[in-house]
Amino acid sequence: MSKYILKKEKVVDALNALGNANAVYIPVKNKRGLVEYKELGRDAAAADAKFDCRPDVPPKAILFPQTQVLFTFKKVDGKIEVVPTEPDDREKIIFGVRPCDAIAIAVMDKVFIGGKFVDTYYKARRERTAVISIACDGPADSTCFCPSTGGSPAATEGSDVLLYDVGDSYYVEVVSDKGRKILESLSASLETPSPEQEKRKDEIVRKAEAAEGFTRSITAESISKLDSSFDSKYWDDVSRRCLSCGACTYYCPTCHCFDINDEPGRKRVRTWDSCQFSNFTMHTSSHNPRTAKAQRLRNRYYHKFKYSKDNTGRYLCVGCGRCIALCPAGLDITKVISEVK
Amino acid sequence: MSEENHYIPHVAEITSITQETTGERAVKTFKVDFKDANVQLKFKPGQTCMVSVFGKGESMFAISQSPTRGSLEFSVQRVGRVTEMLHELEVGDEVGIRGPYGNGFPVEQWKGKNIYFIAGGIGMAPVRAVMNYIVDNKEDYGELYLIYGARTSRDLSFKAEIDALEQGGAIDVRRTIDVEEPGWVPLDNKNPEQSKFDPSSRKFTGFVATTVSAMKCTPENALAVICGPPIMIKTCIASLAKLGWKDEQIYTTLENKMKCGIGKCGRCNIGGVYVCVDGPVFTYAQVKKMLNDQ
Ligand SMILES: Cc1cc2nc3c(=O)[nH]c(=O)nc-3n(C[C@H](O)[C@H](O)[C@H](O)COP(=O)(O)OP(=O)(O)OC[C@H]3O[C@@H](n4cnc5c(N)ncnc54)[C@H](O)[C@@H]3O)c2cc1C
Ligand code: SF4
Ligand code: SF4
Ligand code: FES
Numbered sequence: 001m002s003k004y005i006l007k008k009e010k011v012v013d014a015l016n017a018l019g020n021a022n023a024v025y026i027p028v029k030n031k032r033g034l035v036e037y038k039e040l041g042r043d044a045a046a047a048d049a050k051f052d053c054r055p056d057v058p059p060k061a062i063l064f065p066q067t068q069v070l071f072t073f074k075k076v077d078g079k080i081e082v083v084p085t086e087p088d089d090r091e092k093i094i095f096g097v098r099p100c101d102a103i104a105i106a107v108m109d110k111v112f113i114g115g116k117f118v119d120t121y122y123k124a125r126r127e128r129t130a131v132i133s134i135a136c137d138g139p140a141d142s143t144c145f146c147p148s149t150g151g152s153p154a155a156t157e158g159s160d161v162l163l164y165d166v167g168d169s170y171y172v173e174v175v176s177d178k179g180r181k182i183l184e185s186l187s188a189s190l191e192t193p194s195p196e197q198e199k200r201k202d203e204i205v206r207k208a209e210a211a212e213g214f215t216r217s218i219t220a221e222s223i224s225k226l227d228s229s230f231d232s233k234y235w236d237d238v239s240r241r242c243l244s245c246g247a248c249t250y251y252c253p254t255c256h257c258f259d260i261n262d263e264p265g266r267k268r269v270r271t272w273d274s275c276q277f278s279n280f281t282m283h284t285s286s287h288n289p290r291t292a293k294a295q296r297l298r299n300r301y302y303h304k305f306k307y308s309k310d311n312t313g314r315y316l317c318v319g320c321g322r323c324i325a326l327c328p329a330g331l332d333i334t335k336v337i338s339e340v341k
Numbered sequence: 342m343s344e345e346n347h348y349i350p351h352v353a354e355i356t357s358i359t360q361e362t363t364g365e366r367a368v369k370t371f372k373v374d375f376k377d378a379n380v381q382l383k384f385k386p387g388q389t390c391m392v393s394v395f396g397k398g399e400s401m402f403a404i405s406q407s408p409t410r411g412s413l414e415f416s417v418q419r420v421g422r423v424t425e426m427l428h429e430l431e432v433g434d435e436v437g438i439r440g441p442y443g444n445g446f447p448v449e450q451w452k453g454k455n456i457y458f459i460a461g462g463i464g465m466a467p468v469r470a471v472m473n474y475i476v477d478n479k480e481d482y483g484e485l486y487l488i489y490g491a492r493t494s495r496d497l498s499f500k501a502e503i504d505a506l507e508q509g510g511a512i513d514v515r516r517t518i519d520v521e522e523p524g525w526v527p528l529d530n531k532n533p534e535q536s537k538f539d540p541s542s543r544k545f546t547g548f549v550a551t552t553v554s555a556m557k558c559t560p561e562n563a564l565a566v567i568c569g570p571p572i573m574i575k576t577c578i579a580s581l582a583k584l585g586w587k588d589e590q591i592y593t594t595l596e597n598k599m600k601c602g603i604g605k606c607g608r609c610n611i612g613g614v615y616v617c618v619d620g621p622v623f624t625y626a627q628v629k630k631m632l633n634d635q
Contacts, residue, residue, distance in 0.1 A: 070348045070349070071348070071349055073395050073396075079352075079376075079435065080352050080395055080435045080437075081352075082349060082350065082352060082437065084346055084349050111605060112605065115604065116603075116604075116618065117347050117603035117604060117605070117618075118344055118347075119347070119603075119605060120344065120345075120346040120347070120348070121348075123344075230612075230632050230633065230634075231633055256605065256607065257606060257607035257608065258600070258601070258605070258606050258607075259600060259606070260348075260398075260399070260600045260601065260606070261398060262393075262395070262396050262397055262398045262399075266395070266396060268348075268393075268399075270348070273606070273607075273608075275607055275608075280598075280608060281597065281598050281608060281609075282598060283596070283597070283598055284420050284421045285420075287571075289597065289611070289634060289635045290634070295634070299610075299634070302612070302613075302632075303607070303610075306613065307610065307612065307613035310613050311613055
């Protein structure tokens with residue numbers, strides 16, 4: 001694996017250089033004070049990049065936009081012609097991704113590209129997207145629990161390049177060919193790591209492997225209790241405080257439920273939806289399989305930790321902790337799963 | 342494009358419309374033809390399609406005709422926004438079709454068996470597709486029966502077609518309605534087994550499940566296909582169970598709200614089972630194993 005050093009003082013130049021040939025997305029603080037990914041040169045300046053925290057909003061929307069026009073249609077001589085939306089074919093780089101969010105992209109790849117049906121819109125964006133991540137030096141936030149879901153603060157899955165913060169520089173590790181090509185374009189800014197920098201990087205990896213500093217966790221044993229707790233009264237108790245607001249699903253890097261509707265202007269649009277909304281599963285007959293809050297909340301936890309695992313072999317949760325940090329009712333997924341009965 | 346974009350419907354023209362039933366919840370059967378001659382839909386009986394009314398939306402429907410009959414048909418009950426719009430369309434109007442989706446009926450596995458088709462209301466749409474398929478391959482299968490129920494005699498769809506099948510001796514047909522009408526033999530819903538059942542009668546008043554019990558459908562070398570409202574499916578399964586049927590011999594179709602049809606939108610799952618891709622056809626043994634998520 002090739003390794004380099006990128007001095008922090010050169011990061012702004014490097015970002016701008018990448019921005020010449022790519023749409024580059026970086027985490028910046030938005031007007032509401034939340035850190036989210038914005039496009040360099042369009043909505044953000046390289047100097048505003050915030051690389052010292054877990055962004056409040058994951059980069060999900062770059063690959064899976066909140067609103068996606070699937071097609072428009074027109075009438076030519078009274079006959080309908082469907083015009084599919086041109087796939088977004090700009091080369092993209094998401095820079096400064098946390099390892100959990102990079103893994104989330106790998107998980108989303110399974111949903112949208114894996115399996116029998118390929119999602120054309122997601123795939124078009126994904127194929128043209130490179131992920132440059134920054135390893136976390138211990139948990140980035142008190143709500144983090146990535147090691148419990150198979151992740152790690154220094155995980156490489158889903159990333160093309162992984163950076164380690166070794167003080168005044170980033171230690172740069174190439175993970176994929178895509179990453180190698182991007183670094184080639186930056187070669188003028190890259191140096192060779194010193195033994196001291198190697199040691200700092202090794203220390204970050206050691207801490208990550210030992211899951212040092214994490215205060216939250218979910219054990220495999222509590223997850224296995226889901227096998228027999230579906231009909232438990234526990235879900236009624238646990239969901240009492242839930243507002244069914246869907247914040248947990250909107251901020252989650254792996255939640256991907258959507259709706260499809262025709263809108264004025266002769267277009268069909270896909271929009272994010274949430275399994276926490278009461279009309280999500282409502283039949284035309286008004287029968288609703290998940291009419292109660294408890295049923296909907298249970299569906300989310302079961303989807304994350306059981307259905308997805310059973311169907312695809314992996315959890316639909318990467319332990320980023322956002323749903324804990326942003327839940328207005330204070331629900332904590334690690335607590336909910338740990339206390340299942 | 343090399344890979345199919347599953348969200349893009351193919352434009353199709355309505356080539357004929359049959360008014361199956363009238364009233365508030367009328368049923369119409371639409372026959373459609375793709376505008377682009379290169380588009381061909383290879384489907385199995387029991388599979389479904391998303392049908393679009395452009396500008397209004399799309400809904401999932403069972404393909405209601407057998408692939409052996411060379412036409413693509415949907416039988417639509419008017420119940421809401423999209424189905425109302427469909428009912429206003431005329432021959433020559435255009436709709437969008439994407440699919441086929443779902444698993445379909447395992448007709449290959451059924452060879453050599455006696456088959457009881459049991460349908461209620463619009464549940465006759467998928468049953469018609471698989472029944473016509475089996476009839477068209479009759480030499481591969483055993484004895485065939487249809488038990489078909491609706492609220493009144495006017496609510497029975499596909500009348501001429503079913504009459505013709507019956508008269509041609511292809512299939513033994515029993516019709517049932519909920520409310521008594523002259524000429525329809527009453528059965529006792531409370532004591533189905535005690536109901537007098539005259540095998541020469543073809544028309545009964547009583548629930549579909551009552552007819553199933555009264556007729557004493559025999560499980561030997563047989564299977565049953567039940568489609569209809571949930572309560573009908575449940576009662577018919579109970580009737581069959583009393584007659585000694587095993588869960589594995591009973592096939593049914595499930596419905597859930599669907600948006601994508603391709604296992605992505607997260608809406609149609611019953612536990613970890615995605616009805617749009619894993620179903621809609623399941624054996625009752627499979628249904629029983631599902632989580633209580635309905
Ligand atoms: C596997 C399967 C097979 C089926 N087979 C058949 C069949 O063979 N025949 C049959 O008749 N039925 C069948 N159904 C049922 C059929 O899909 C529903 O009856 C149909 O979807 C009802 O659509 P609707 O628009 O008329 O009803 P509605 O419930 O009114 O609406 C359905 C959709 O329209 C949109 N909508 C409704 N109101 C609004 C609004 N105010 N603003 C914006 N959007 C709105 C929504 O997106 C909604 O999802 C099947 C269902 C499934 C799942
Ligand atoms: S969950 Fe792990 S990878 Fe994600 S921000 Fe927290 S420590 Fe970093
Ligand atoms: S469920 Fe919560 S902790 Fe898990 S990935 Fe989603 S937001 Fe992060
Ligand atoms: S209809 Fe979207 S997942 Fe089944």
